[in-house]
Amino acid sequence: MPNLLASLDVHPLREDLYRELHSRPFQVIPTHARITHIAVLTSREQRDEQFRHLQKLHRLLGEPWPEEEVSCYEHTLGNLRIRREVHMEFATYTFTNLAESSADPFAETGLSLLPHGWLDELAGTIVAAFHVDVKPSSRDARSELAFLRKHFEGMRLVGSSPMEGAARILGSFQLHSDGFGRFMVLNHDMSNSQLGRLVQRLMEIETYRLMALLALPLARQITPELNAMDQQMSEITQSLADNNSPDEQAILAQLTHIAARIEAFRAHSTFRFAATRAYHRMVLTRLEELREDELSGHLTFHEFMTRRLTPAVETCEAVGDRLEDLSRRVDRASEMMRTRVDLAIQSQNQQLLSSMDRRSRIQLMMQHTVEGFSVVVISYYLISLLKMAMDALQESGVQFNEPLALGISIPVIMTLVFLGVRRIHYRFIRMAKHQ
Incomplete structure (x- = not known):
């Protein structure tokens, strides 16, 4: 028959998907x-x-x-x-x-x-x-x-x-x-054909049973380490709850060490525990397909697996759950420690800003004092220059009352100097505000 799909866009994996159902x-x-x-x-x-x-x-x-x-x-x-x-x-x-x-x-x-x-x-x-x-x-x-x-x-x-x-x-x-x-x-x-399917299920049950149990020795190996880390986390959490001024750096170092060990355990066990769950589901599926009747005086395969295999799988799942729970507890404790450290840093910054503000006010007062002295000094030098100019004019033949002129110029010069210094001061303040 002609291939009616020849002109259509067919997924490149279509034939592989069909063959997959018949590959075993x-x-x-x-x-x-x-x-x-x-x-x-x-x-x-x-x-x-x-x-x-x-x-x-x-x-x-x-x-x-x-x-x-x-x-x-x-x-x-x-x-x-x-x-x-x-x-x-x-x-x-x-x-x-x-x-x-x-x-x-x-x-x-x-x-x-x-x-x-x-x-x-x-x-x-x-x-x-x-x-x-x-x-x-x-x-x-x-x-x-x-x-x-x-x-x-x-x-x-x-x-x-x-x-x-x-x-x-x-x-x-x-x-x-x-x-x-x-x-x-x-x-x-x-x-x-029926016998072949029965034998195939029997072989798969035994194979998947053993593959599922591969995680049990790993779970037993991890459990003592988890108990020790669990106790350590309890002590850290209790110290945080008691608020006994703990050493944040030391606690953060401990939490980092625990988190690293947990991640190492998870990297080593996550695949194995996930595979155990998958193999266990396949074992249960194959057992259901057997449709067993009891043989007098013997446990059925389903009863035996439920009694022996299921607790082992649940042990592995419990260890995996403990790893995840301990990881979350470490994250929460670390977050609390980071919050404490952030609050301590903010308090230190507040104290530093207050200290800087006090020093700024002192510097401003000193600056005002210096400005007052600078007005006097600048006025003194200007008056000295003016006196020298008046002396030069009198020697050249210009006659005027020098003491009176000098006495009148002193307040005028000091007023002008004061106003000039204040103008410069306010100009710099405006520049700072714009920046």
């Missing part, structure tokens, strides 16, 4: 299967190294290898199915052994068909690693559970009957002697 399809798993699932924390460099390692596996098995990395790669090599998924901070490997076998549960795993030594070279830090053994279910559930319990090395089991009794799932949520966890899926009447 559910697996189709037969009733007889042995699966090993591994989740590995990776960096960007390790992710590239892992992809080259995956190509090496294909070469060892004599199969064509992938040329480009994708978010979800799945390929079947004989009886071995390989699935690799790349997530934000980790990658998962799922190895499914499809070969027919009558061996006991967990005697053969998804790793049994891998070339010797290949797994030892896998880059990254392993967080989750567990086996899932898929078998048909028998009618006698009680005797079947008693038979299977010995394959979990005597550990207490968690189990349920999901999908309205279409299967039974068992697990210990513990590490066994081989370093792996173990889960058993007993299929009653599920199709291969």
